[in-house]
Amino acid sequence: MLVRRFERTGSINDLNRAVDVADMAVDATPQDHPDRAACLNTLGNCLGSRFERTGSMDDLNRAVDVTGKAVNIIPQNHPDRAICLNNLGAWLGKRFKRTGSIDDLNRAVDIAGEAINATPQDYPNRASLLNNFGNWLNSRFKRTDSMDDLNRAIDVTGEAVNATPQDHPDRAAYLNSLGVWLSNRFERTGSMDDLNYAIDVTNEAVNAIPQDHPGRAVYLNSFGTCLGKRFERTGSMDDLNRAVDVAGEAVNATPQDHPDQASYLNNLGGWFGKRFQQTGSMDDLNRAVDITGEAVNVISQDHPDRARWLSNLGNWLSNRFERTGSMDDLNRAVDIAGEAVNATPQDHPGRAGCLHNLGRILNSRFERTGSINDLNCAVDVTTEAVDVTP
Known part of the structure; x- marks a missing residue:
């Protein structure tokens, strides 16, 4: 009941x-008690919920x-086994999002599939x-670019x-995911067709959730992102203006210490x-500069999205230099774009983009200062960007 009230x-x-x-x-529950798995599963849910609110990796790891202990001790034919499997997959998937561990993600996919296979159609x-x-x-x-995975995700959702x-x-959550x-x-x-349908279902998700619901920001963020993508494809200023408004509403609906705040700030800045x-x-x-800078400042150093957001901030600073001629902005853009490259794993699909951005900004500084080192x-970095591009 406490969790439900939270x-x-x-x-x-x-x-x-x-x-x-x-x-x-x-x-208080003995090791061999038939209810021990249920107690462990409940504790895992409470810890996972607290991670989602606070970002504590200790809670998520626990x-x-x-x-995992609950899954290991619950009988194969137990009616709650699917729930335990589903929850384990959820926390592994959350940990992947926080650490980038592909092993956790593969386990999350396998365990979530096992959970479905353990349930009848009318479950x-x-x-x-x-x-x-x-x-x-x-x-x-998103990690491997497998279209089979994406198509299957759309089908099952x-x-x-x-x-x-x-x-x-829960219908709003499923609509948002779809x-x-x-x-x-x-x-x-x-x-x-996919994009227009995406806008329709994310809008439906926003309309289906109460104004004061703690999860409303998630749906607003998704809706704003879809509107922004349609602007990028069609040039519709109505969509872009609405994306700004909706993304701003998502930021305003998010507590200052919420782990998703940085993501929503980055999107709004974009x-x-x-x-x-x-x-x-x-x-x-x-x-754009201020809000994206705020996103970078609140995101943890080891967050897998940090490099991409640093690259975005470098772009906006570079754009401001082009408008104002501020060398402070240009120098900061070079430093931040370099930090983005350093934060990107060698085999990451986004590395080429970060390298390209750094090369472009360095070239801008060369044109301004004549520095042959720049x-x-x-x-060098642009050549590397070409080399790592499939």
């Missing part, structure tokens, strides 16, 4: 108390460990299991939506930057 109100005190109570329940929570399976398949697509009544409280996966496929294939490119508004460009570095 989910509705966002009260961290309720969540902390829920973790303590679940811990005591595990300690959620993986205790839920009451089957839609939730399908949605989670789609989530990790999509995450693996669509199945989750179709299996969920219109008035079900919209994000469709948006990802649009980026890969250019299908406007849409301000895009609008500057269309209108020339220095107010929009300044906001020109040589620009040639």
